[in-house]
Amino acid sequence: DAKTTQPPSMDCAEGRAANLPCNHSTISGNEYVYWYRQIHSQGPQYIIHGLKNNETNEMASLIITEDRKSSTLILPHATLRDTAVYYCIVRFGNQFYFGTGTSLTVIP
Amino acid sequence: DSGVTQTPKHLITATGQRVTLRCSPRSGDLSVYWYQQSLDQGLQFLIQYYNGEERAKGNILERFSAQQFPDLHSELNLSSLELGDSALYFCASRRGTGHTEAFFGQGTRLTVV
Numbered sequence: 683d684a685k686t687t688q689p690p691s692m693d694c695a696e697g698r699a700a701n702l703p704c705n706h707s708t709i710s711g712n713e714y715v716y717w718y719r720q721i722h723s724q725g726p727q728y729i730i731h732g733l734k735n736n737e738t739n740e741m742a743s744l745i746i747t748e749d750r751k752s753s754t755l756i757l758p759h760a761t762l763r764d765t766a767v768y769y770c771i772v773r774f775g776n777q778f779y780f781g782t783g784t785s786l787t788v789i790p
Numbered sequence: 791d792s793g794v795t796q797t798p799k800h801l802i803t804a805t806g807q808r809v810t811l812r813c814s815p816r817s818g819d820l821s822v823y824w825y826q827q828s829l830d831q832g833l834q835f836l837i838q839y840y841n842g843e844e845r846a847k848g849n850i851l852e853r854f855s856a857q858q859f860p861d862l863h864s865e866l867n868l869s870s871l872e873l874g875d876s877a878l879y880f881c882a883s884r885r886g887t888g889h890t891e892a893f894f895g896q897g898t899r900l901t902v903v
Contacts, residue, residue: 725792
């Protein structure tokens with residue numbers, strides 16, 4: 683599986699967009715990018731995933747660069763409840779390998 | 791609610807003991823994954839089962855074992871427990887085909903004293 687690199691922490695003002703970057707420069711052509719988040723010690727929560735096209739759902743948007751070496755998760759209007767650790771995972775086949783993630787703090 | 795059920799939620803046991811953690815996947819999900827998360831650590835992949843068969847192994851100790859039963863529920867057995875085994879243990883399930891997402895349970899917090 684391709685390795686991912688994320689900043690260890692970020693802050694975002696409540697109501698503003700949170701943009702969380704992820705580098706996956708060794709990604710191969712058939713590997714998908716997945717995003718999960720973990721609030722405190724709860725079970726990780728699925729957010730979104732994509733291969734090469736930008737994706738949007740009710741929680742977030744995923745922007746993948748054309749060369750697929752990096753991606754950005756966008757939370758359009760961050761709330762205090764979005765404070766969590768966000769994991770970017772590149773997966774092929776069956777396994778999901780979690781890195782250290784980005785700890786996002788939404789500030790009132 | 792992810793639909794994945796893990797029991798028990800909390801478990802306290804002594805060193806040297808053996809415990810069994812249970813996971814019921816979402817209805818229709820054939821794949822089950824187990825992860826370990828120690829204090830302030832990331833999630834470490836332990837093992838995956840698909841429709842009763844082991845599919846992949848991660849950083850799982852020899853003292854740990856798992857199985858998936860015909861009704862698709864899974865159990866993670868931890869033996870000869872050490873203080874360092876204290877952690878959150880998560881189970882996740884996935885439909886098993888295609889590029890689908892995995893859904894996680896709320897975990898079992900194991901404390902070894």
